[in-house]
Structure formats: C-alpha cells, structure tokens
Amino acid sequence: MRIACVGGGPTGLYLAILARLRSGGRDEVVVHERNERGWTHGFGVTFGEDLLDDFFRTDPAGAPALRRASRLWSDQMVRIGDLKPVHLGGKYGYSMARVTMLQVLTDRAEQLGVDLRFGSNIGSRDEIDADIVVASDGVGSRLRTARAEHFGTTLEPGENRYVWLGTDRSVDVFTFAFERTDAGWIWFYAYPSADGASTCIVECAPDTWAGLGLDTATTAEGLSLLESIFSDALGGHRLLAPATGPGAADVLPWLRFREVRNRTWRDGDLVLAGDAAHTTHFGIGSGTVLAVQDGVALADRLYGTSGGRTAVEDRIAALSAYDARRRAQLCPVQDMARRNMQWFERAGERLERGEDPVEFSWALLDRRGDMSKLHYRLHRATQIGPVRQVRRTLTSARRVRRAAQRGERGAIG
16 A cells, blocks of 8 residues: 655654554555755644553554653643732643654654655645545645635634744743733743743734734844743743744744634545644644544554554545544534633633632633532642642652553653
C-alpha cells in the first residue's frame, strides 16, 4: 500500500510512523511538507497524560524520546492585576517546543524509512500517485479547499484577537494573567516549552486590540507595549515574536481563531486529518492531542489495532469507518471548545463587574460546564496553603502511578 501524507505536522508524521510500524516496513509512506526542514510556526504545544499513553501504547520504542523532551507543569494559577493569585489545584500537564516535537517525530520517521520531502508544495490530490492520500495540511488545507463543496467545509471565526508569542521567562506553572488597560482587558496563557523559554499566548477583544493600537503597531512596538502591560506577570522578562517567512510584514501575526468543521472527512481515497478536518479553540489545549489521535485512529482502521494489513478491497471501507467514527467523536469536543471560546469572549465583561478573583477563577475552571459542587468546595479550600500542598502531593502520586502503568523507565518528574 502506498500512503501519502500532505503536511508534515504531528498528524502526518505520526500516521507515517504508525504505517511503517504496522506494515512491518512493507508499505511505502511519503510525507510532503511545504516548509523547509526545521521551520515551524509558533512556540510550544501542551498536552496531558492521554497523549503520552497513546505514544507508549502505539510506539513503545519511540515514545521515550518524546517523554524526555517534555516539560512538566505542576499547577495552574490565575493572576488578575496585582490581586492575590488564585490556584487551580489538582491540575498538571506537559508541554514542549513545537519545533522539538516535530524534530523528534521526524527523526523517528526517518529511522523507520518514511520518505520525507521538505519544500514539497502540494496543492491537489491529482499531483500525487498513491493508494491513500491524507490531507494533514492544516487549517488552510489546500487539498480540502480544492474539494470544499464535497467536504462541506465551514470556517467560523471567533471574535477575539490572539497572538502566539514566546518569553524568555521559565514558567513552571501554567499561568493565566489578566490585566486591565484603558482600552479594556487583555490576558495571556503561559506554559513552559523549552529550557529558559515559555509559550505566551496573548488574547483580547477586538475593541481592546484596536484601542491599544495593536492593530497597527510594528513588531517591536507591539512587543514593547505587551511587555509593559504584563511586566509584573512576566517578572520583567522579554516577549519573543514568532518566526516568520521571507517577505512577511513587520507586524505581530494577530489572528482570529477559525473553527473548522466538515460534513465528511473522506472523498474517495482522500481523507482529512488534524486541523484540516477540525479545529478546537486553543483555550482547551487539545489541538496537538487531537491531531495525533487522528493519526492513531486512521492507522487503527487501516491496519487494525493488533497490526497486519487491510486487504486492498477494504481500504475505502476503512477510510469510511475512520470518517464516521472519528468525526462523531470530535463533534462533542468541538462543541465544548466553542463554549470555551465564547467564555473567553465574555471574560472582560465578568472582570469589569469586579467579580471576586476566586469566583472568577472557578468560572474559568468550570468553563466547560463539567465540574461538581465537590470540585467547587475543593477549589475554595485549595486557596489555603496546607490544603494546596496536600493536593499537590496527591496529584504527584497520581502522576507517578500513571507513568508506571504505561511503562516509563527512569526519571518521570
């Protein structure tokens, strides 16, 4: 079987890895990536235990390299101006620089004999000679756009503006920092991504964005303004602009989140995966997780969870099954992510009312609507130092047990 993945992000690379593993190296797998080797947008990605479980379950030999490259963040904290920080106990996760994740996956793919073609700009299914083509080429997928009517694609933009930045401050706690300005409220999400560096996603309402002059500021002006707004939360550290391609304008790449949905993910032997198929607001931190899990789900359908090849005559049936099941799994996740996005679109209004920081932080924690009264009582109690320490100890024990269950060896801190 010949498989071509268009897009060398986590989805395409991990599917390629699994295809080589599950076919015993028999299947020809090509990954086309339009960017040159080593170039990527953005800074860090974040994920939880489920993704590490998937890595160790599906590629036990390759998973340790991904775990070693991960950074643990062991708590979540909400800062509102100069008020006392609020702690969101029992929360932890992992993150790493996006470029690091791609490099680890690239190395593993090459080790397994995947044909990686960088600088390969594919715009149509017709340009590829393969039995199966996977469109994993992102939100603006050219392969999907060329057949948008068939896929039933919708792209719905959110209201807020955001920009994906870095900072040279080492953050070991996932931090939400909200600051009031003369133009309205603005906030960031920060988490570790590499030694001596963290990811910092800044978000605000469109009126605030324009009122602060961020819509017209140069890169240097925008960074300087944001550094002054968040000076306390950043501890005086710098913000870092993302890499841009040649000829890019001298402005920060502010965006509006685009929710991508498709009526179907399959058109004959072409299937969608990752952001080409679906997007979820960055506020839930699941984009990379869902993208990799698309690759796992597709490999499961093509090869079966225990390995072995799917017969030629069953390939289309396998793609149809992937489409139906995986798309159904993602619908409620996207609905939840939309509620999350809408919560942040109204965050400034809540803050402007002067809501108690602990209550505001509870609303942030429960923005998906899945918390109980017990969780609320724990949240209130977590603001007491000794209780917070007990929760951290229990959370650490839970993390160690989870790592042992999936077969991690050596240091797991």
